[in-house]
Amino acid sequence: MKRQNGTWLHMLLRLAPKGLPGVGGQRDPSQAPGRPSAGFMRASGKAAARPARPASNATRIRNAAVALGAGLLLYFLVAWLERAMGTDLAAAVFLEEACKFLLLLGFAVLAPRVCPRRKKPCPSLPQAVEGLIWGLAAIVVFATTENLAYFAAFPGNGIFLRLFWSEPVHLVSALAEAGAIWHLMRMGRGSGGSGGSGGTAGRKAGASRAEDAASRPGASMDMVARALCLLAIAVAWHLAFNLAADGPIQALEKSGDEAGLAWRSAILAAFLANLAALAALGYHFAHRVIVGGFLYGPE
């Protein structure tokens, strides 16, 4: 393996143009260890990567404030719409999920435009993914506000039961919607969006990949199907738990079961199902969206 490595390095050094730093035994002392030299990157046709900088605290605080405000606004908007439209239980679920989807989409689309980077190192976390992450935080704020509003309307310690019922439902549906948005964005980038952010070579590569994607309409259809499937999961999950809370769970609570064994079992089973769905979708989001976006970008 060492020999092979040496051969590779020798070959690459030969391919590299002369006179560049790091070539001919003169290593740039300011270069951080572990970073590829510019000559190496140019030889492979890549743009030179910059070291990743951790997000500053100011940026985090700004993002948190935006997420907080967006979550609060979303709650009051949904509450106002539900009151104005007089929606029933099922329609309220559709309205709520549509608003959450639009919020996440707004975060994903607007994040690169509001805070563009000068030059993006690669691999790096796409700003659309960062937007989705903070959009999920906004959904958490929305769920928190909803719980607090419910507590103000119906004060009592039963609110904690509702917390463990409703919060995972919101998170499951939000994660599914975030996955769907990521698929849609990948499809958009793949079909001729502003894909590359790594200079001319990247744009050329993006264009060539767009042609590639255009030549494969099946891939786009596949992404659309996945996105629709995830959206359906989000709505169906929320609807199922809302209907269950309104119907069978209440019936079990009012049944003649003195110990409430059936009711408690149903609540526990629902909580475990929520946790399982949350784990599955959380892993999907971490693996496909965050790591996938980090390594391969949106294309």
Next chain:
Amino acid sequence: MKAGSGGKTAFPRLGKRLCSEVLAEGLKGLSLWAALASTAWSLGNAAFIALAPPWWATAALGLGLLSLAPAFIFTAVNESSLTNLLRSLDEGTTIEAALSPGEGPAYGLIADRARAIDESIPFKAVARRRLLKGMGRFWLAAMAGLAILELMALVILNRPALAYRPQESAAGSGLGAVDSGALRPLGATDETKEGMDESRTASRKENLPSGGSVALSQEELQAAFDSLAQTREERLAMADGGAAPASSTGGEEEDAKRGTQKGEGAEAGSGAAGEPQPGDPGSKAKGRNARGQGYEGSDTGLPPSPLVDYRARLFQALTERGGKGVTTGESIDMAALRDYQKRFFGSFAMDAPLAPHDDPYSAMLKLRWGKLGEAFK
């Protein structure tokens, strides 16, 4: 390099390592949430102890803090940690070069080399990350918040506390507003109790002679006996479901009526009309509360103290059984006293006859079990 088709990535092992890094970052975010939530909980409860807000303040604070936990998990993802892990696994940055956009002349060679490195990633060890690294100041803040909370609790409550607990909690009692005494002002209740104690003390003093002796006059004994007989008759009438005596007062009529209704199995109403009102001057003697207070304060002519009443009845019984020459001795035979007590209080035993009530469901079950037993036979 493309992500690959059919859901397969170009560097699956690297993806798994990075995914575990993302999850570890989530745990770090959870640790941050725990520190910040502890701080907020401590400071919030310290403020609650000082300001004494309503009972729901603590619950609302806990609800908000618990609800916000997932946000910390999501937002803990850090690009720099992913990059650092990638560079520690791929020291030659071959994978990084392969992942960069654009394809140069050596791209194919680099891609092959990157795949080889990816295959060796499971055998590479990376430094174990510490969850609490960089969290010291947050946990220090949490400890400071806890110290402030305990200080406030010790100063104001004179005891350590981890949470603010108001004394009157409507949700914690599980009682309605009427039963929890919310309709009656607390001051009025205290005044009533104090008045009862004072009147009881005064009546005891009135009944005691100047020398403190417990000897009673014959008139007092006769009055006590008469009142005892009257009370006993009334109670027996109530237990039998009969009408209340004509000499009874309004409050006793109400009690008798309630007793009659219960005896007949009818469900009693809310009783709000008969409940004493705080501003009613005669409310002490009427209603449900007057019944439990026993003898004093009522306008039925009963002796003012149950103790005196009992003693009078004891002397009366002795006189009846043994004649006027019989008196109590110096020492009390406890067995005899217990016997007297048993017989005396036994006379107050009430049996409320209730109509036999068969539950139709139980009857049906008995019938079916009977039929089943016959079938087995």
